[in-house]
Amino acid sequence: MEIPFTKMHGLGNSYIFINTFDYPVEDEKLHDLAIAVADKDTGIGSDGLILIHPTDKAEVGMRIFNRDGSEGKNCGNGLRCVAKFAYEHQLVSKKTFTIETKAGNVTAEVHGDKDYVEEVTVDMGEPILNRSAIPMKGDEVKQVVAEPFVVSDQELAVTTVSMGNPHAVFFVDDINQAPLTTLGPIIEKDARFPESVNVEFIEKVNDRELHFRVWERGSGVTQACGTGACASVVAAILNQTMEKAKEITVHLAGGDLYITWREDNRVWMRGKAETSITGIFFWQ
Numbered sequence: 001m002e003i004p005f006t007k008m009h010g011l012g013n014s015y016i017f018i019n020t021f022d023y024p025v026e027d028e029k030l031h032d033l034a035i036a037v038a039d040k041d042t043g044i045g046s047d048g049l050i051l052i053h054p055t056d057k058a059e060v061g062m063r064i065f066n067r068d069g070s071e072g073k074n075c076g077n078g079l080r081c082v083a084k085f086a087y088e089h090q091l092v093s094k095k096t097f098t099i100e101t102k103a104g105n106v107t108a109e110v111h112g113d114k115d116y117v118e119e120v121t122v123d124m125g126e127p128i129l130n131r132s133a134i135p136m137k138g139d140e141v142k143q144v145v146a147e148p149f150v151v152s153d154q155e156l157a158v159t160t161v162s163m164g165n166p167h168a169v170f171f172v173d174d175i176n177q178a179p180l181t182t183l184g185p186i187i188e189k190d191a192r193f194p195e196s197v198n199v200e201f202i203e204k205v206n207d208r209e210l211h212f213r214v215w216e217r218g219s220g221v222t223q224a225c226g227t228g229a230c231a232s233v234v235a236a237i238l239n240q241t242m243e244k245a246k247e248i249t250v251h252l253a254g255g256d257l258y259i260t261w262r263e264d265n266r267v268w269m270r271g272k273a274e275t276s277i278t279g280i281f282f283w284q
């Protein structure tokens with residue numbers, strides 16, 4: 001198969017995008033295709049695969065597959081890239097439009113023009129906080145905030161947030177010492193999270209800034225995670241270390257995102273999206 005693709009990234013969180021308006025791909029091939037394109041040696045190299053697809057539920061649809069071929073329900077960096085692609089390729093004509101995800105519809109606004117969209121703002125919707133909806137095992141509570149969490153003999157405190165996909169957020173004193181590659185993969189697969197979990201470590205810099213590192217479910221360490229940055233700001237506010245309705249700058253490994261948890265309970269994200277390669281992927 002010769003598959004036309006575009007490689008895009010949000011702050012270094014990179015995906016291979018296939019425009020299925022022009023090039024439909026059969027469902028049963030997507031798991032293997034995601035693994036194939038993501039492979040840096042025999043494929044293109046990325047954190048996964050994203051389909052930009054037609055839908056009657058929104059102006060454009062997005063499906064995201066992690067590096068291991070598993071499907072995620074949401075992807076903040078992917079959404080900004082899909083919005084940029086859709087506007088620059090004239091799949092949509094207005095600067096504000098809806099995108100369908102497996103976690104529901106979101107509204108995106110592009111900043112720039114048809115030749116070059118530089119930034120995108122996305123209304124990421126309301127965070128989901130009930131333990132059972134994360135999902136996380138244990139007695140039902142409305143919010144899991146700074147709950148004791150022992151893993152590999154270490155006593156941590158976890159705050160969990162779903163942005164349509166599950167996140168476990170941990171505060172650290174020094175982001176450079178965060179146990180990303182040691183505890184990240186263990187927490188991802190911890191039995192308390194029946195659907196696995198994305199793992200974030202955050203360090204508060206001041207009332208308006210956070211340092212952030214992520215171990216993503218299905219992809220491992222990535223340079224950035226948009227839903228993770230939203231979840232981390234919600235977690236910081238739930239822990240009463242930051243305030244609602246103020247824009248927080250999240251410093252990710254690949255750059256900055258600007259996140260606000262508004263008084264109406266919706267989380268807004270603003271940040272860059274970039275195109276790096278277009279080409280043809282040859283797949284046997």
Ligand SMILES: N[C@@H](CCC[C@H](N)C(=O)O)C(=O)O
Pocket residue numbers: 013064066071072073074075076077078165166198216217218219222224225226227228
């Ligand atoms: N990188 C993404 C999230 C991708 C999906 C995630 N790994 C999952 O399985 O939930 C983002 O920018 O949000």
